Amino acid sequence: MKKQYVEKMIFIFWIFMLGSLLGFVHENLLTTFRGHHILRKGLIYEPLIPVYGMGLVCFCWIFSKFKGNKKIKSIIMAFFASFLMGGLVEYIFSFLQEAIFGTISWDYSRYAHNILGRTSLYHCTIWGLMGLVFYIFIYPLIIKLKSYINNNWVKKLTILFAIILALDCTISCLACLRQSERRKAIVATNKMDEFLDRNYPDEMLEHIFNNARIPKR
DSSP states (O other): OHHHHHHHHHHHHHHHHHHHHHHHHHHHHHHHHTTOOOOOOSSSSSSOOHHHHHHHHHHHHHHTTOSSTTOHHHHHHHHHHHHHHHHHHHHHHHHHHHHHHSOBSOOOTTSTTEETTTEEHHHHHHHHHHHHHIIIIIHHHHHHGGGGTTSHHHHHHHHHHHHHHHHHHHHHHHHHHHHHHHHTTOOOOSHHHHHHHHHSOHHHHHHHTTTOBOOOO
């Protein structure tokens, strides 16, 4: 049972990493197509956007419940499950970002049928279509990759990347929390605050998280 649990966690980790990387590629291709020469990231150091990673993990969890990979019923269910789950993940991440850091990275208020600007009917539909493409073409390939999880080199690589991800997430969160404090004119009170102020100033964070802004509500 323990071995199966470890293998499942390794599989989930790499699904998250894949989704986060694909999200990074998607966002930057989108900004390039729109003529914006900026680099979008969700973490300070790694080329990852975690909301996409979490979305992909949720997609895989849902799709694992379906029977019959190419049956019409399963395809329809895949679309609507992705529609709902994608919108939910997007809403939760937006809510948590605003609650914790006081910023938002997207605002869909100008779209019809939006929910507090955090998600909308249009974006849920995009999530549904993305999930459908993933379910039909990519998910079967990912399932085949499960056979590699037992390899020792995969486990060692997972530990290495998990440590790197944890460090990046930690410093990214601490830097953004300290930035939120600076906006409230809270002065540094300890060595950690001074370290964050010195190494992660507002200019740097605004360049990295260039789509994060204070909500107007």
